[in-house]
Amino acid sequence: MREYLVILRAELFGLFISPATYVASFYFLSLLAIGFRFFIESFATTDWILPPLASLVTGLVFGAPALIPFLTMRSFAEERRLGTLETLMSAPVGSLSLVLGKWSASYLFFLLICGCAFCFPLLLLLMFPDQGETLGFTNFEQWIGGWLFLMAFGASFSAVGIFASSVTRNQMVAGMLSFTLLTLYLAIMAFSLGDTSPTESIDHFSDFWDASLGSFGNGLHKLQHFAVGLIDVGTIFHQLILGFFFLSLATLQIERLNH
């Protein structure tokens, strides 16, 4: 636990002093702010069925493949390139603490950026309370739902980024791999593969496969529930499984490097 906290603190410090993080965060938040403004302006004329806050969450989720690589690509790739991973492993620190420490740092930074993005509707509410209320920004459950949705997806996305960083010495390759995996994952979810309807009994492997793929594949559709404050535990659980899977792969990769 101690090593984990030391690594986490050092990684957060590294992210805070890195100019690349600030540049990426600035552009990401700027684009998100512009998009959010246009959405709010045109909200009355669109047939968007979800609350306006959900548009911000959607923007953050679809923008994550561009942001997450900037937060994670350095973590292991840079250590491997400089050779400092060996120095790090010579201290009494395990591979799991190392992977978890680095993942937690990028995850917390992602949440920080999400927090900054949530300031847009908050500012709108503070500056123009009437319009804010009309747009549903006073509904507390929508904030909680949106935040939990981002927390779940952020956990799995940053785990994918950490895994991508552990397989190469080159930051750019790690970044591109992370971007590709996340885009692919979002595409799978967006194209809604599989059957989402609950299955009474699974008699064949194809039924099981369809149901599993359906649960993962339709993850984005669950935003409808989160957006109105209905917490879908299954979605959170699926994202945690995915995060656990990629973090396990990253740990195995670090263990493998030592053999």
Place this chain on the structure above:
Amino acid sequence: MTTEAKPLPIVEVLDLRKKYGAIQALKGISFSIGKGEIVGFLGPNGAGKSTTLRILSGLIPADSGEAKVCGVDLAEEEGEVRRHIGYLAENNPLPEDLRVVEYLDFRAKLKGLGGSRKRERIRIVLDICDLERKVSERKIGNLSKGFRQRVGIADSLLAEPRLVILDEPTIGLDPRQSAITRKMMERLRGEVSFLLSSHILSEVEACCDRMIILSHGQIVAEGTLLDLQKEFINSTVFEIVAFGNRIELQRVIRKIDETCELIQDDPVEVTGKRRFTFATEKGSDVAESILKQLLEVDQFRVSEFQITRPDLETIFLRATKKNWEDQDFLGRNKKRPKIVGEKNK
């Protein structure tokens, strides 16, 4: 009758083996290091030095064999062993964007130091490694190679380790920086055990209590310099600076002493002469007879003759030569072509 308890060695290695694919990097080496000893780990490139050091520091596992550090088995309690070890990796990789004190602070926390003890240890290692305040506030990326090396050594000493493993600590350093590193080890002699890998033999000769010479994954020599001199060069060694080729020179010398063996042949700068080092088992009298004989041959124009004690370089070359000739590039024993008519043993 009283029996004095023998102190437990800091490092105990027994039949350690490691294979990388088809290459057998370590072929069952065994050695031990006592408390406060400074041991030099020598060997040609690819001999298995770094592999042994990496196994001892818990970075990679051995395929078989036993390695204990401070009585703790590496295979069973790798994390515990790392607490007793300070390790300076070859090339000493360090994060470029941290200041020296920030880096040492991070490493101290990682090694379980905290509060006033952490501050005290950082102050002590900065002092031992001669890293004054001005340097400790600078970013590591802006430091010279010598200072970076000292930062690496300071890190290895942080948690008061009982064993410090230094893989090529003075590579690329100027003589002054190398002397500082040696001085640092001298300062800690007796308190901390050092296992030092280096290609700079004069340095190992100057600061190590004992040497272990490795070749093709096997220990080919072990002991103090005096032990090695006795074991490998149990003969009179003499140097001749002369013109001419070595075959001609050897032919003349062998007329007087058939056992006389050429150990080294180096060019002497500018003059065009060569420095030949020979060893004879027949003592210094024969060496003098050889000199007289050579002076009579005009073509050699002998300008220097000296009876010397073999240095570590001579011992190193002698110890690794036989092993080197017996192995192929994968470290396997070469198959000797069967001589026609040779009987099967």
